[in-house]
Amino acid sequence: MLELRDIHKQWDHRPLLAGVxxxxxxxxxxxxxxxxxxxxxxxxxxxxxxxxxxxxxxWFDGVDITxxxxxxxxxxxxxxxxxxxxxxxVVDNVAFGLVEQGVRKAQxxxxxxxxxxxxxxxxxxxxxxxxLSGGEQQRVALARALITQPRALLLDEPFSALDATLRxxxxxxxxxxxxxxxxxxxxVTHDEAEARAMAQRAWGMKDGALVPLW
Amino acid sequence: xxxxxxxxxxxxxxxxxxxxxxxPVLRLLAEGFGTGDLGGGVVPGExxxxxxxWQDDYLRWRVVWSFLQAAITCVLALLLGLPxxxxxxxxxxxxxxxxxxxxxxxxxxxxxxxxxxxxALWGPRGWLGAPLAEAGLSLEETPWLLLxxxxxxxxCLVVRAGVDALEQVxxxxxxxxxxxxxxxxxxxxxxxxxxIAPWLASALCLVFLYCFSGFGLALILGGQRYAxxxxxxxxxxxxxxxxxxxxxLAVWMLGLTGAVALGYAWLERRLAAPGRVTPIAxxxxxxxxxxxxxxxxxxxxxxxxAAPLIAILGHAARAFWQGQGAAVLAExxxxxxxxxxxxxxxxxxxxxxxxxxxxALAVRAIDSAGAVRGASAAQGAWALGWRTAAYLPFVVSxxxxxxxLLLLYPSWTASLALLIGAYALLAYPFxxxxxxxxxDNLPANYAQAAATLGARPWRVLWRVTLPLVGKALRxxxxxxxxxxxxxxxxxxxxxxxxxxxxxxxxxxxxxxxGGANLDAALVLACxxxxxxxxxxxxxxxxxxDADPATKTRVG
Numbered sequence: 140m141l142e143l144r145d146i147h148k149q150w151d152h153r154p155l156l157a158g159v160x161x162x163x164x165x166x167x168x169x170x171x172x173x174x175x176x177x178x179x180x181x182x183x184x185x186x187x188x189x190x191x192x193x194x195x196x197x198w199f200d201g202v203d204i205t206x207x208x209x210x211x212x213x214x215x216x217x218x219x220x221x222x223x224x225x226x227x228x229v230v231d232n233v234a235f236g237l238v239e240q241g242v243r244k245a246q247x248x249x250x251x252x253x254x255x256x257x258x259x260x261x262x263x264x265x266x267x268x269x270x271l272s273g274g275e276q277q278r279v280a281l282a283r284a285l286i287t288q289p290r291a292l293l294l295d296e297p298f299s300a301l302d303a304t305l306r307x308x309x310x311x312x313x314x315x316x317x318x319x320x321x322x323x324x325x326x327v328t329h330d331e332a333e334a335r336a337m338a339q340r341a342w343g344m345k346d347g348a349l350v351p352l353w
Numbered sequence: 354x355x356x357x358x359x360x361x362x363x364x365x366x367x368x369x370x371x372x373x374x375x376x377p378v379l380r381l382l383a384e385g386f387g388t389g390d391l392g393g394g395v396v397p398g399e400x401x402x403x404x405x406x407w408q409d410d411y412l413r414w415r416v417v418w419s420f421l422q423a424a425i426t427c428v429l430a431l432l433l434g435l436p437x438x439x440x441x442x443x444x445x446x447x448x449x450x451x452x453x454x455x456x457x458x459x460x461x462x463x464x465x466x467x468x469x470x471x472x473a474l475w476g477p478r479g480w481l482g483a484p485l486a487e488a489g490l491s492l493e494e495t496p497w498l499l500l501x502x503x504x505x506x507x508x509c510l511v512v513r514a515g516v517d518a519l520e521q522v523x524x525x526x527x528x529x530x531x532x533x534x535x536x537x538x539x540x541x542x543x544x545x546x547x548x549i550a551p552w553l554a555s556a557l558c559l560v561f562l563y564c565f566s567g568f569g570l571a572l573i574l575g576g577q578r579y580a581x582x583x584x585x586x587x588x589x590x591x592x593x594x595x596x597x598x599x600x601x602l603a604v605w606m607l608g609l610t611g612a613v614a615l616g617y618a619w620l621e622r623r624l625a626a627p628g629r630v631t632p633i634a635x636x637x638x639x640x641x642x643x644x645x646x647x648x649x650x651x652x653x654x655x656x657x658x659a660a661p662l663i664a665i666l667g668h669a670a671r672a673f674w675q676g677q678g679a680a681v682l683a684e685x686x687x688x689x690x691x692x693x694x695x696x697x698x699x700x701x702x703x704x705x706x707x708x709x710x711x712x713a714l715a716v717r718a719i720d721s722a723g724a725v726r727g728a729s730a731a732q733g734a735w736a737l738g739w740r741t742a743a744y745l746p747f748v749v750s751x752x753x754x755x756x757x758l759l760l761l762y763p764s765w766t767a768s769l770a771l772l773i774g775a776y777a778l779l780a781y782p783f784x785x786x787x788x789x790x791x792x793d794n795l796p797a798n799y800a801q802a803a804a805t806l807g808a809r810p811w812r813v814l815w816r817v818t819l820p821l822v823g824k825a826l827r828x829x830x831x832x833x834x835x836x837x838x839x840x841x842x843x844x845x846x847x848x849x850x851x852x853x854x855x856x857x858x859x860x861x862x863x864x865x866x867g868g869a870n871l872d873a874a875l876v877l878a879c880x881x882x883x884x885x886x887x888x889x890x891x892x893x894x895x896x897x898d899a900d901p902a903t904k905t906r907v908g
Contacts (some may be wrong), residue, residue: 189801209804216805222798226820234807235816287806 140164141186141214141291141323146195148181155181157347158195163291163323164252168314170326170334172352173344178326182344183293186325187216199290215284216293220300221276229279230255230264236287251286258282267302274305280315285320292317292324298333310336358810359718366712366781373778374745377757384596384760385604389465392576406454412585416605422496422571423564427557430511432651433504435553438515444643445635452651453516456509459658460832461889462882463839464506465570465856469863469878470661471502471574478871480664481908484791498574501657503567507560508657509899514556515654518549524633546749551620558617566610566750569856573863582606583752587845590756600760603753607887614748618741662882669879672872681873682880689851690858690877694884698837701776705833708777709743709784709824714814716740717792743785746778754778755846756828767849775843780833791822824894831893835885855881 141163148156153311155178163169171179184190186197188209196205204212215236223232230251255261258278263271268279277297286290297313298306314337317324326337334341334352341352406412441449459467475482475492482492492498522545530540565701571581580588582602589599638644672678681687719736746754754775758766799821803813819826841856848857855877862874 184801187801187805189804207808209801210807210809213803213807214805216802218798218802220796220798222796222802224799224803224817224821226817226823235803236806239807239812283806292676293805 140198140200141325142198143182143186144196144198146182146185146192146197148178148185148190148193154347156185159326159347159349161342161349163325165323166318166321167340168317168324168326168338170328170338170352171340171344171349172270172328172331172334174329175324177344178347179344183216183295183325183327186291187214187293188212189216193338213287213290214293215287215289215291217280217284217295217297219296221280221297223276223279223283225267225269227268228264229260229266229268229271232268232279233283233286235283240287244348251282254282254286255279268278273301274309275303277301277309278312281316285316288320289322292320292322294324294326295330297326298330299328306333307336313337359715359722362711362715362718364711365706366715366742366785369708369774369778369781370742370745372794374387374749374754374760377754377761378749380761381600381603381607381753381757384600385602397567398442406605411553412602415580415582415585415602418579419565419583421610422499422503422579422581423561426507426564427498427499427560429500429504430507431553431557433657434508435515436646437508437653438519440646441512442516442519443633443635444647445637446647450463452654453513456513456654456658458662458886459506459509461835461883461885462662463835463841463856464567464770465573465839465859466665466840466878466882466885467502467505467661468570468573469859470665471505471570472871473664473875474661475501478868480667480805494576494578496579498576499571502570502574503564503659505661506570507563510560510563511553511556512654514552515549518552519545520617520632521552522548522633524631527633533548555617555620555669558613558620562610562613562617562748565613566606566752568750568752568796573860580810583815583842585751586756587730587842590759591845596760597892599756603756606750607753610748610750612790614744618744642905644698645670665875665878665882668872668875677872678868678876681876686853686858687877690853690855691880694838694854694856694881697773697776697840697852698834698888700773701780701837701840702830702834703707704777705781705784705837706830708781708789709829709833712739712743713788716743719791721797740789743789746782751775751779751840751842752846755843759846766847769852772843772847775847776837776840779840779843780836783832783836784826784829787825787832788822791825792818795821827893831889832890835890838885838888839881855884 143159143161146156146159147154159178159182161169161171161182165304166235171182173179176221181190185192186212188197188204188207192205196203198204199212222236230248233251233254234242234244234247237250242250252261252264252353255264258281260275260278260282263275263279268276269281277300280297298309310333326334328334331341343352372384406416462470472482473479475485475498477483477486477491477493485492500864504899527540527544530544531537535543565581566583567581568583568587572584572587575581575584585608586599586602588605589595589602638647669678672681716736716739719732719739758771758775762771795818799817800813803817804810808816839856840854841860844852844854844857845860846855853861859874859877859881860868862877
């Protein structure tokens with residue numbers, strides 16, 4: 140279980156997060172809804188270890204991981220603009236995390252190819268990432284995130300760069316893949332329909348605090 | 354952690370700047386303020402004597418002329434450069450891309466090569482200078498040679514800045530002006546000019562700085578009457594051992610260049626993040642008048658920027674044809690100079706790359722820490738200060754650096770470490786500047802994504818950051834290599850006779866009497882130019898190698 144306990148964070152001398160607590164069970168997806176600048180992405184980055192809270196702690200399965208650097212947390216974060224590495228091709232993007240786990244490059248590539256086949260992207264394995272469509276880039280980003288078998292998946296507005304049709308199509312696919320992986324997931328979004336399609340529970344972020352939505 | 358990383362990264366360049374730049378400059382200030390002697394008797398501890406510079410006719414002329422030649426160059430570069438830039442920014446014609454690429458050439462050509470190029474064209478034995486001299490119009494001992502040399506370097510800078518600026522002009526705004534009744538000329542004056550003026554002002558600040566603190570061109574082309582303050586400092590130190598007056602002059606130069614550099618920094622901050630605009634589309638020239646404008650622009654660039662280099666090549670080709678060129682290349686002193694040039698450049702480039710990387714990564718780490726925590730005023734000042742520190746070696750002239758080092762470390766002046774350190778000091782800002790710009794444009798998401806995928810900070814740097822800024826790093830290194838290859842002022846001050854480089858050998862050849870020595874100098878200049886271009890091309894890599902960091906991230 141991923142837990143954020145009493146998280147405080149100031150930005151520019153103003154409180155952005157004022158004692159936020161949240162817990163997500165394995166296999167569960169929780170949505171965070173809120174306006175731009177409400178602090179939801181900051182909360183996600185604190186969970187990922189990319190930002191440190193001013194106060195409060197982050198726990199996973201009963202272990203305090205607040206001081207753990209991001210590379211040792213075993214969480215995967217998906218960015219709004221996917222953050223695919225433009226100097227690597229599709230298969231090397233997907234294999235990136237495996238290589239960091241110490242898997243030999245050839246083996247990592249093989250596993251990445253298998254993953255890409257499952258995601259319907261086998262034909263694009265050797266393509267450069269910028270030649271792919273928005274939806275294909277999104278799938279590559281999810282494949283890259285899931286191949287390392289992360290303990291939690293953090294999604295920062297993953298569909299906001301896509302058009303409405305593609306967004307709707309990918310929501311279902313993502314929900315299924317996250318369910319298959321059986322991991323805790325936090326989805327940050329400002330789109331309520333997206334939150335309803337993807338998450339079992341949802342919280343609204345307002346004035347630095349979480350308000351239960353459903 | 355990030356703060357710790359920033360500090361440890363900043364340590365190396367900070368120590369380097371302190372030892373090789375700040376300390377010598379402070380020593381120079383002490384010399385200038387403390388002695389204040391202009392030759393009328395040493396009066397230690399009488400600081401106001403340094404104002405006596407303005408009562409000395411000879412030295413006053415040196416400062417005034419340095420200022421004048423820089424100002425005249427700025428005016429000429431603007432008058433010639435703006436129309437050329439406008440043509441290149443607004444007209445589409447075959448070879449335009451090549452012309453824009455060739456505009457980089459003067460930035461790579463060493464100062465001495467440019468000086469020789471001017472002599473090969475306008476000197477007493479030059480292609481155009483010889484017939485003029487026969488007609489009784491000798492250009493020697495006139496300011497023309499120096500001004501022409503200044504233009505060779507700086508016209509390209511103004512043209513490039515002008516093209517960049519004109520491409521930032523918003524097409525809808527110009528269209529709005531036209532629909533509101535403005536003629537093309539009025540639309541230019543009322544809409545385009547206000548947009549591009551700050552960019553041009555920034556470029557002209559740089560032109561002024563380069564010319565005002567220029568050394569190599571003024572030493573060779575200025576003659577007795579039109580040499581600049583930097584040449585005077587060198588003469589006072591090297592030939593008259595008059596350190597007091599040299600110190601006074603150096604302090605004045607430092608103050609004046611510092612003031613212009615501050616103006617430049619202020620303008621640059623105003624120009625930061627111009628935002629996205631819809632640029633005005635280029636059109637193919639229509640009608641004789643528009644084609645005439647294109648040809649005139651190309652002719653100006655040929656005459657000012659290409660002709661000196663073509664003249665060098667022509668003279669060198671003739672020397673080789675007559676057999677003298679090969680003989681010059683086979684001489685032991687040429688081979689020794691070539692070897693010294695190459696090994697000093699390699700050593701300086703290695704050091705400059707390490708320093709530039711550390712400096713730029715420290716800036717990135719400071720900025721990231723500020724972005725994560727919300728930067729306080731002190732952190733903001735530290736970030737800005739450290740960013741600006743990379744430009745310090747640009748502000749302090751090589752002569753000032755070398756003179757300061759000579760004063761501060763007299764027992765080290767013949768040490769190779771100090772010479773290479775000084776080379777690296779002048780070269781590393783190119784690496785740092787290029788990398789800082791690339792890192793500023795690199796989204797933080799890449800490093801964050803790599804970290805969440807399990808990459809440690811060192812692995813993030815190695816697998817993600819460096820490959821993405823590789824092109825910028827290579828470009829910075831290419832400029833650094835060109836700087837080290839063509840270094841002249843510092844070598845004159847700090848070198849030993851057995852460390853003669855190609856630049857100092859060219860200077861020695863010029864000082865020897867006879868046409869054969871001038872031809873030999875031109876052959877050596879040709880070799881140096883080829884070397885600089887080769888190093889630049891090899892290090893920078895192919896131009897069509899698109900920068901991966903700029904690729905579209907969302908299709």
